[in-house]
Amino acid sequence: METQLSPGDLDPPIRIAVIDDHPLLRDGIVAVLGTQPDLELVGTGEDGEAAVRIYREQRPDVMLLDLQMPNVDGVEAMTRILAEFPEARILVLTTYSGDGRATQAIKAGASGYLLKNSLRTELLDAIRSIHRGGTHFDRQVFGAADREAKRLTARESDVLELAAAGNSNKQIAARLSLSEDTVKGYMKAIFARLGAMDRTHAVAIAVRNGLIEL
Structure with a gap:
């Protein structure tokens, strides 16, 4: 049926x-x-x-x-x-x-x-x-x-470097004087730009390509 x-x-x-x-x-x-x-x-x-x-x-x-x-x-x-x-x-x-x-x-x-x-x-x-x-x-x-x-904007680099240091979206928002929703939007854009599945993957790709420093 x-x-x-x-x-x-x-x-x-x-x-x-x-x-x-x-x-x-x-x-x-x-x-x-x-x-x-x-x-x-x-x-x-x-x-x-x-x-x-x-x-x-x-x-x-x-x-x-x-x-x-x-x-x-x-x-x-x-x-x-x-x-x-x-x-x-x-x-x-x-x-x-x-x-x-x-x-x-x-x-x-x-x-x-x-x-x-x-x-x-x-x-x-x-x-x-x-x-x-x-x-x-x-x-x-x-x-x-x-x-x-594969390049990140200056703000995307800031967001990803803070994420790589173990900060949550809420903590990143506070550090950069942004809303938490805005940080989520940046993370989504970063994943799409780098072809990453999650934060760890995004950080690995960015470090490998010299886009951020740990």
Whole structure:
């Protein structure tokens, strides 16, 4: 006898925001998302100011963010979002594999980096991978991006060094004048960036790669 699933048995859809200043590309991405039952569009915008506002209002699971936009560009927008919401998962979109801002974007905390000419073949897998806590970097820029992805921001290094010294999230929060939830967000980001399963694993990876000192 076939088991019937109730709505409560299904995972909630992945909530997506799309920020790009090119209407045709933005509309094309929206159309693709609309064909996927596990994805839900929660906002669109055309510049970095809109990205920050939409993230604050909607808290999407994954934000697709163009790098080259008027007024406030993608790197600045992502920096502002991650400063306020360190758990944010952001997939950067750009046209050129040689865009010098790729490194800036990854240092700022991007969860993925995808060339627009790869959207047709890689977009959906990238979104789902990032939502699961992974990363996704376009093959054409993978070598440099992967090396940069293993680097921690200054604040992430502070958090992980205190964790390595045996401090709890509550103790780390007190030491760094942060909320405990913010520290949890940093730890989640660190695990994703390093591909770590837990604190001990993260510390081992960071020490091996010279990212922190004990």
